[in-house]
Amino acid sequence: MTTGLGDMRVRKSGFRRATANVLTAALFGLVGALTLLPSPAKAWWNDDWSLRKKITIDASASGAGITDPIGTTPVLIRLHVGNFRFAAAKDDGSDLRFVAGDDKTPLKHHLEKYDSLLGEALVWVAVPNVQAGAKTEIWLYSGNKKAAATNDAKGTYDPDTLLVYHFSERGTPSLDSSVWSNNAQSIAQPADGAIVGTGLRLGGNSALTLPASSSLGLAANAPFSWSVWIKPAALVPNAALYSRRDTAASNGLVIGLDNGVPFVEVTNAGTIQRSGAGAALAPGGWHHFAAIANNGQVALYLDGALYASVAAALPALNTVALIGGDTPTSNTSPIAPGAAPSASSQSDSAAVPDADGGATATPEAAPAAPAPVAALAGFVGDIDELQIAKVARPAGFIKFAATGQGPDAAKLVSFSVDEETASWLSGYFAVILKSVTLDGWVVIGILAIMAALSWVVMVDRVSYLNKQTRANARFAKSFREVSSDLTMLDRGDADEIATLGGRLSEDDATMMRASSLYRIYHIGALEIRGRFAGNGTRAPILSATSIAAIRATLDSGYVKEMQKLNRLMVVLTIAISGGPFLGLLGTVVGVMITFAAIAASGDVNVNAIAPGIAAALVATVAGLGVAIPALFAYNYLISRIKDLTTDMQVFVDEFVTRMAELYSADRERSDQIDRRMAAE
Incomplete structure (x- = not known):
């Protein structure tokens, strides 16, 4: 019955150990995989780029x-x-x-x-x-x-983009970046430090000439988009930013600023329509300025928001256009800003004396040519990123450009x-x-040493416990085969193991030498053999006092074996409790240094703070990296140690019980009674 219960306990214990081994291996494998794998990301477009x-x-x-x-x-x-x-x-x-x-x-x-x-x-x-x-x-x-x-x-x-000028050229006309190659026809002064790289500086008395190409030609009431970045240097009355006039038909389109107030002016057959006035722009600041014509309406956008509009259809225009200047409406030389327009001095009809001294009517005079209208003033300031398109760009497109190219990018x-x-x-x-600082690396180095020690302990303890488990299982099997002599597995030396009449191989005997159960058994066998050494031919008998003494000796052996099983486990407890605190120390010091550096430099922005904070947190991550594996391993090892100590407790109880059955005085008296009854 005792042997059957022992077998059941061994089988249950073996099942628990096997289950624990499988779960632990799976857990360690998962943790290792998560630790080694890089952050998830999509496949690279081309591995030639690093x-x-x-x-x-x-x-x-x-x-x-x-x-x-x-x-x-x-x-x-x-x-x-x-x-x-x-x-x-x-x-x-x-x-x-x-x-x-x-x-x-x-x-x-x-x-x-x-x-x-x-x-x-x-x-x-x-x-x-x-x-x-x-x-x-x-x-x-x-x-x-x-x-x-x-x-x-x-x-x-x-x-649909007809013209794009970045104004990055020096000493040459501005080049068009669009597919239409509408390069400028004149050279203007570059302006460094514009809103996007290099811009163009306009002084009011010189203009940039755009070509009269077929791609830039406008049909009547055609959609049209025009945009530019501007930085007014002075508030000039009626200053033209963009001017295009068909002098023969008195048609034109002018986009400009009137004392800082943006406007668009459309001329159809001599009829001028101008957008309403809004808030004026202050000199010295960059603004995104756009004009969108579509379906008989021209809208002005300032910094991506609708500013003003005028209900006017664009006329057909096929002439050259000017940036930062204007031309008069007649086919004459431009009139200087502020000059008085000339007037026709010829009357509708005149009389000249004839030969008789009378007056003879002269032929009817030809109609007078229309008087030229004075050109608007030129824009004074810097411009950048001029774009023209043959479609009406949506409002979102304009706001996107104003935001993405400006200070709010x-x-x-x-x-x-x-x-x-x-x-x-x-x-x-x-x-x-x-971005990790020196103090962070010091803490991480200490944690790395602690992690290495904890992993060495893990490997050592797992190996030792596995060896103990196998050896104990083999010894328990041999011990259950002992019938009348408890010392038959021991020859008096811990390195010498009896082979049960040749039934144990040398490998099994070698394995059993590493068994904690055998070492406890060896102590008990020595105690029994020492007490029977001077017994002679008398039957081996142990008193209750001797059995208690042997039990005490077995308990001392049990305590020593527990100490061996728990050896170095304190390293794991230090890693579990000390790792996170060391990591937290490194993080706090790193954050302090980061904020001190920001205070010293005065540069307060996310890009300046984020790397230092992230680097400081690496110390905490390192501390957790030390503690988490140590915690898992500690719990696993403690459960294994508990199983082995339970096995040793059971073995001590079983050994003492069988020793009492075989060698106690009560057993001797019972045998004498049995022999006397048999003799009678």
């Missing part, structure tokens, strides 16, 4: 808040040392590639400016179908020294951190690690 960065175009309420339709539009991407690693890209930026949010479709782009030495770049990217009130994501790839340039200014703008365009290929320490984590 860096990529996600760019988010946010037209939602959390960003630019554009609710009107936008459509396909060129997006200005401003790169600087705070959001782009110029050292990793080619010196001329020819390896830059822009890919749609699906990370598969390349996008057309061109460089307006790229200066790797100063760390500045202006890139225009054609982004298809930008949705109002939503976020659009694109990818910027760089870091391929073998890449060829793919600058495509013509492909960046749609065919950060609301519309934001950048993620760099991601790298072929490295486990890539993407966000790589940027964070590069």
Whole structure:
């Protein structure tokens, strides 16, 4: 019965251990996989590029808040040392590639400016179908020294765009970046430090001439879009920004400012219509100015918002246009601003004396030519990013340009951190690690040592407990086969094990030497053998006192075995409790240093704060990385140790019980009675 119960206990214990082993292996495997795997990301568009960065175009309420339709539009991407690693890209930026949010479709782009030495770049990217009130994501790839340039200014703008001037030229006429090649016909003075790179400076007495090309020709009542960035230097009455007049038919279109008040003036067959007056612009500030003509209505937009409008259809215009100047309505030389227009001095009819001294009527005079109207003054100030299109751009398109190209561009365009290929320490984590300060690395180094020690302890304890489990199972099986002599498995030396008449192999005997149960058994066997050494031929008998003494000796062996099982477990408890606190210490110190650096520099912005805070948090992550595996391993090992200590307790009880059955005085008296009854 005792043997059957022992077998059942062994089977249950073995089942529990096997289950625990499987669950623990699965848990460790999962934790290891999650630790080693990099952050999830989409497949790279091309592995030849080592860096990529996600760019988010946010037209939602959390960003630019554009609710009107936008459509396909060129997006200005401003790169600087705070959001782009110029050292990793080619010196001329020819390896830059822009890919749609699906990370598969390349996008057309061109460089307006790229200066790797100063760390500045202006890139225009054609982004298809930008949705109002939503976020659009694109990818910027760089870091391929073998890449060829793919600058495509013509492909960046749609065919409806007739003219785009970036004004980045010096000493040459402005070049058109659209597919129509409507280059300027004159040279103007560049202006450094414009709203987007280099602009154009207009002094009021010189104008930039646009060509009278067929693509720029306007049909009567045709849709039309015109936009530019302006920075007035002075408030001038009736100053023309854009002027185009058909002098023969007295038709014209003028866009300008009247003492800082934006206006649009449409002339049809000599009839002038001008938009209403609104708030004047103060000199010295940049503003986005746009005029949209469609269906007999011309609307003015200022900084992306509707400013004024006039109910007028555009006339047919096929002449040259001027930027920053105007021409009179007649086919004569321009009249200087403020000059009085000339008048016809010829009367409708006149009489001259004839030969008789009488008066003879002269032939009827030809109709007088219309008197020229004085030209408007020229705009005084800087301009940038002139664009003309043969379609009426939607209001969302205008607001998108005003926001994305202006000082509020950060609301519309934001950048993620760099991601790298072929490295486990890539993407966000790589940027964070590069921002860790010296004090953070000191804490992380201490935690790394603690983690290494805890892992050594884990491996050592798991190996030791597995060895003990196998050895105990083999010894328990042999011990259950002992019948009358409890010392038959022991020869008096812990390194010498009886083989039960040859039924134990040398491998089994070697395994049993590592058994904690055998070591306890060996103590008991030595005690029994020592008490029977001088017994001679008498029957082996142990008194109750001797059995209690042997029990005490077995208990001492049990305590020593428990100490062996719990050896080094304190390292795991230190890792569990101390790791997070060390990590928290590193984080607090890192945050303090970050805020101290911000206070010293005075640069308070998200880009300045985020890397330092993220790097400080690495210490906490490292502390948790030490504590979490140690916690899992500690709980697992404690459960294994508990099972082994239970087995030892059961064995001690079983050994003492069988010792009392075989060697106690009560057993001897019972045997004597049995022999006497048998003799009678």
